[in-house]
Amino acid sequence: MIRHIVLFSAKDTAHVDQIIDGLSVLTAIPHARRLEVARNRKTDQLGNDIDVVVYGEFDNETELAAYKAHDLYQESIRRIRPLRELRVAADYNALTDTRFNSTEAAS
Numbered sequence: 746m747i748r749h750i751v752l753f754s755a756k757d758t759a760h761v762d763q764i765i766d767g768l769s770v771l772t773a774i775p776h777a778r779r780l781e782v783a784r785n786r787k788t789d790q791l792g793n794d795i796d797v798v799v800y801g802e803f804d805n806e807t808e809l810a811a812y813k814a815h816d817l818y819q820e821s822i823r824r825i826r827p828l829r830e831l832r833v834a835a836d837y838n839a840l841t842d843t844r845f846n847s848t849e850a851a852s
Contacts, residue, residue: 746804746805747802747805747806747809747836749800750801751835752831752833753768753795753797754796754797755796755797755828756830761797764829765797766824767821767825769782770821771799771818774815774818776809777802778803778804780799781801782797782799785797795831802839
């Protein structure tokens, strides 16, 4: 399973709701097993620069690529690019790329 995590900061905090609305169209793309768009709760003691989080789970790289190629993905980019300051993305295979997880730590 591929996990896709994208973090966004807004140029202006007044635009956070617009960014969330623009990203919400991604939930209509059928290729994700799970897709969440959420406002960052900003409870971290060391930094709260991120305003919005997108978290997705995909069965494989092919499904992730199809998601990124979808017209609604491009529409989302068009809507939010002018409003965002920062975008940071990370993708990893939860079955092969994870070296440590809470289940292993408990053993």
